[in-house]
Amino acid sequence: MGEPIQSILIVGGGTAGWMAAAALKRAAGPHVQVRLVESDDIGIVGVGEATVPPIRDFNAMIELDEAEFMRETRASLKLGIQFNGWGGADSAYFHPFGTFGAGPTLGDFHHIWFNLHRQGLGGDLHDHAICTQAARRGRVGLRDSDPRRAPLNSLFTAYHFDAGLYARYLRRVCEGRGVERLEGQVVEVQQRASDGFVSGVRLDDGRVLEADLFIDCTGFRGLLIEGALKAGYEDWSHWLPMNRAMAVPCARTGPLTPYTTATARAAGWQWRIGLQHRTGNGYVYCSDHITDDEARETLLANLDGEPLAEPRPLRFVTGRRKTYWDRNVVSLGLSSGFIEPLESTSIHLVQSGIYKLLQHFPDRDFSPANTAAYNRRLGREVELIRDFVILHYHATTRDDTPFWRRAAAMAIPDSLAERVEAFRDRGLLFQVGADEYFSMGSWLAVMVGQGIVPRSGNPLYGLGDAARSAAGMTAFAQRVAQMADALPEHEAFLRSRNMWAPDSTAAAA
Numbered sequence: 001m002g003e004p005i006q007s008i009l010i011v012g013g014g015t016a017g018w019m020a021a022a023a024l025k026r027a028a029g030p031h032v033q034v035r036l037v038e039s040d041d042i043g044i045v046g047v048g049e050a051t052v053p054p055i056r057d058f059n060a061m062i063e064l065d066e067a068e069f070m071r072e073t074r075a076s077l078k079l080g081i082q083f084n085g086w087g088g089a090d091s092a093y094f095h096p097f098g099t100f101g102a103g104p105t106l107g108d109f110h111h112i113w114f115n116l117h118r119q120g121l122g123g124d125l126h127d128h129a130i131c132t133q134a135a136r137r138g139r140v141g142l143r144d145s146d147p148r149r150a151p152l153n154s155l156f157t158a159y160h161f162d163a164g165l166y167a168r169y170l171r172r173v174c175e176g177r178g179v180e181r182l183e184g185q186v187v188e189v190q191q192r193a194s195d196g197f198v199s200g201v202r203l204d205d206g207r208v209l210e211a212d213l214f215i216d217c218t219g220f221r222g223l224l225i226e227g228a229l230k231a232g233y234e235d236w237s238h239w240l241p242m243n244r245a246m247a248v249p250c251a252r253t254g255p256l257t258p259y260t261t262a263t264a265r266a267a268g269w270q271w272r273i274g275l276q277h278r279t280g281n282g283y284v285y286c287s288d289h290i291t292d293d294e295a296r297e298t299l300l301a302n303l304d305g306e307p308l309a310e311p312r313p314l315r316f317v318t319g320r321r322k323t324y325w326d327r328n329v330v331s332l333g334l335s336s337g338f339i340e341p342l343e344s345t346s347i348h349l350v351q352s353g354i355y356k357l358l359q360h361f362p363d364r365d366f367s368p369a370n371t372a373a374y375n376r377r378l379g380r381e382v383e384l385i386r387d388f389v390i391l392h393y394h395a396t397t398r399d400d401t402p403f404w405r406r407a408a409a410m411a412i413p414d415s416l417a418e419r420v421e422a423f424r425d426r427g428l429l430f431q432v433g434a435d436e437y438f439s440m441g442s443w444l445a446v447m448v449g450q451g452i453v454p455r456s457g458n459p460l461y462g463l464g465d466a467a468r469s470a471a472g473m474t475a476f477a478q479r480v481a482q483m484a485d486a487l488p489e490h491e492a493f494l495r496s497r498n499m500w501a502p503d504s505t506a507a508a509a
């Protein structure tokens with residue numbers, strides 16, 4: 001074994017930078033120096049507001065107090081995503097967290113349901129999903145992992161939060177735990193002549209910061225991984241042509257919704273995310289099909305409250321860094337790539353990159369095999385998420401605008417084509433190994449939601465007594481409805497858990 005890493009420098013203090021700081025400090029304790037440099041002049045993207053359930057594990061791992069976290073970031077709970085207009089103008093479906101049936105994994109439920117459904121039995125698919133039923137009622141709760149309490153064992157939740165406040169909160173936590181924060185703009189990345197490893201970064205005031213390991217969290221610019229090491233970028237625009245967003249917060253009106261809404265528009269889609277103190281909105285679009293002014297107008301015409309700021313334009317290229325970890329630089333967050341925010345996976349990929357970095361934590365020899373394994377695993381995970389997001393566009397029956405006609409006609413990755421065909425043929429769903437984030441329940445929700453109907457089913461599940469199975473399904477659906485009815489309303493739940501602070505000065509600062 002080589003010499004241990006003694007110092008880590010994180011460059012960038014957005015969500016990615018402070019998540020990395022918190023996790024690395026938690027894992028390495030006092031044995032490794034963890035420093036973070038960021039520039040207040042550059043600022044952060046700060047629009048990531050929707051997350052997926054594993055964020056709970058991350059917050060627990062870095063030992064955040066959940067109620068404090070919720071107050072500080074003015075968070076709400078999220079049970080899934082409501083998709084409006086993705087199949088046709090009036091179509092709608094829900095992508096719930098958790099799963100269908102007694103869960104927490106899908107098991108054979110969908111085969112049995114499809115068989116019954118063909119015979120007009122089994123009810124609606126979503127009668128069997130506790131997250132959908134709770135979301136429709138505006139009610140929330142926390143998962144009970146005891147299988148005897150099904151369907152509460154499938155009541156997975158994530159958060160909506162103000163990403164700017166999350167970064168600020170993590171900064172305070174990290175500084176309290178011994179992470180040193182430095183203010184300054186990196187103007188030069190210095191590399192060893194012998195092997196190109198990064199030896200230090202020079203700041204605008206002339207200071208040079210050295211470290212054994214560098215974490216590039218500089219956002220889209222990828223100052224170290226791309227600017228210095230030229231890792232290269234794999235552009236996925238031909239599959240995911242969204243390249244811009246216009247984001248604006250508006251005043252909150254009405255009850256706090258425990259789900260994200262993604263509404264299809266002429267050249268993309270619009271998000272709506274209810275936080276405690278405001279509602280976040282954004283139009284994600286493709287600049288080939290709409291101008292920035294048109295996007296801005298569409299966004300402003302579709303808010304449910306007064307806009308609280310000028311719409312903010314953002315630009316991006318969907319894709320990923322060809323190498324996430326190169327020599328002694330690991331990129332996390334937007335510096336490692338970006339899949340548009342439709343399924344709220346960006347902050348999740350920061351988390352996943354951090355977990356994998358901890359698993360593959362190097363010594364100062366930086367074994368190439370270890371680095372390659374990290375890159376392979378994260379790359380596979382990102383590709384599978386990419387496929388899942390593409391599915392939403394590809395499997396549309398909309399043909400009302402050039403954008404949607406393009407989406408329906410575009411070629412898709414072979415890996416996705418294979419999945420769609422397996423499902424269309426006989427309802428087959430599968431997960432590709434432990435590194436795949438989206439569950440079979442997620443694939444089921446979106447395939448069915450986007451109108452993909454299996455031609456036939458697995459014959460094994462057609463052998464039993466249909467009436468008996470249908471009675472079991474009905475009883476389960478009744479239990480789901482009863483349990484959803486018994487959950488508290490969203491705001492009442494947050495209040496009862498000391499999570500409610502829409503006007504707190506800490507969060508407003």
Ligand code: FAD
Nearest residue numbers: 012013014015016044045048050186218219333334346347
């Ligand atoms: P940034 O926030 O850009 O931070 C970069 C940091 O690097 C800053 O601190 C900056 O000061 C620093 N920096 C840059 N250059 C220098 C320099 N030269 N010297 C010193 N410091 C420097 N994710 C989700 O999970 N859910 C969502 O709903 C979601 N919605 C999104 C919507 C849009 C339109 C976009 C564009 C992104 C969205 N994301 C979402 C992604 C999410 O915002 C990011 O993944 C997350 O905020 C991490 O960003 P980051 O920390 O990598 O980069």
